[in-house]
């Protein structure tokens with residue numbers, strides 16, 4: 001076997017390995033990372049706090065704190081480099097007696113904020129899918 005054939009035998013598998021190890025972009029990176037999440041939840045939290053039906057729940061809850069916790073939690077859920085270490089969902093919603101209808105009002109506000117910030121319909125839905133299971137840790141408690 002010639003030297004060039006031997007080199008080719010080593011290089012082809014290496015090149016293929018390189019192809020297969022290209023990392024897929026996370027949803028977090030795809031939407032523009034932390035900056036986008038901060039804008040989305042900045043907009044959403046303002047609307048939540050002033051909403052006639054659910055605003056009252058948030059009296060006395062520091063706005064900035066809630067925004068930052070939501071950003072970190074969603075960042076973690078969509079593959080970002082964050083670790084949510086705030087209160088558990090059960091712990092923070094227990095005793096509030098939040099109704100299912102009120103849960104959907106909040107989700108719609110978050111969805112509207114994502115749309116206004118320029119996320120695609122598909123990106124919106126992928127994020128909402130991650131938030132959906134939290135429903136049962138927030139309502140009727």
Ligand code: HEM
Pocket residue numbers: 054057058061066069070073085086087088092093096098102103104106107131132134135138
């Ligand atoms: C997908 C839905 C929801 C998510 C992802 C979510 C997430 C969170 C997070 C991350 C916190 C901060 C916990 C901490 O301080 O460490 C929080 C607190 C809170 N949430 Fe939610 N939540 C949801 C639904 C709701 C709904 C529907 C309401 C009321 C209508 C609500 C009312 C509150 C209140 C009042 C607090 C502050 C509790 C406190 O500090 O004592 N949440 N939520």
